[in-house]
Structure formats: C-alpha cells, structure tokens
Amino acid sequence: MAVGAAMLALTACSPAVSTPGPTTSMPSMSMPTTSQSTSDQPVATNTVSIKNFAFDPAVITVKVGTTVTWTNADQDPHTVTSDGKSGPLNSKPFNQGDTFQYTFTQAGTFSYLCTIHPFMTATVTVTP
Numbered sequence: 001m002a003v004g005a006a007m008l009a010l011t012a013c014s015p016a017v018s019t020p021g022p023t024t025s026m027p028s029m030s031m032p033t034t035s036q037s038t039s040d041q042p043v044a045t046n047t048v049s050i051k052n053f054a055f056d057p058a059v060i061t062v063k064v065g066t067t068v069t070w071t072n073a074d075q076d077p078h079t080v081t082s083d084g085k086s087g088p089l090n091s092k093p094f095n096q097g098d099t100f101q102y103t104f105t106q107a108g109t110f111s112y113l114c115t116i117h118p119f120m121t122a123t124v125t126v127t128p
C-alpha cells in the first residue's frame, strides 16, 4: 500500500517536471472547413415533418402552386405561422400525427415559426 501511494505521488509530480512544453504549437490541426452547412441548403420537397421541436427540413424550395404538407411527429402541438403579421401561413396548433397544408400561390421567401415554440424557425422559398 505504501508503495502504491509513493508511485501515485511520483506519477502525479512527473509531468510538471519532465515535460517542459509540448503544447506550444500544433500545426495542421486546422480542418479544411468544407461542406459543413448541408442543413442550410434548401431541399426541394413539399413535405416537412416537425420532430424534436424542429422543422425538418427547415429550408425548402417549391414552385408556385405547390401544396406543402407539414406533419407533426412530436407529442407537443405545433403551429406553422408566418414570421410577421401579414404572412400567409397561419395554422392552428396541431397535434401529433396531424397535418397542416398550404398551397403557395406567390413566389417569394416565406419564413415561419411555431408560435408555441418561437425558437422553431424555418423557411419556404417559392420559385416562379
């Protein structure tokens, strides 16, 4: 037991004594930050699922005249509500398994959120 304690004390002391400073500069640790932002790319789809308190995919692109369907996969109710007062999206809270649909008749970028969980934001881009 006494030996073990002595060894512990030795190993605890040794790094401060023996290694002066290998942490000066580590080159080549900078990753080439390439395609990390795939989730920000718009997805060409007309279906959005709501799960884990997020719209998935959060950024979609559709053509004018497309009906987009949101499906709530969470146990909490969510809404699909335009960001701002005059947007076209204005759903009631809808529950798990329920859907909300909206047909986009104008081109533009429509950002929306869930009014119950305003941190849930997403965007529909409608192209002509």
Ligand SMILES: [Cu+2]
Pocket (backbone or CB within 6 Å): 053, 077, 078, 079, 114, 115, 116, 117, 120
């Ligand atoms: Cu919500």
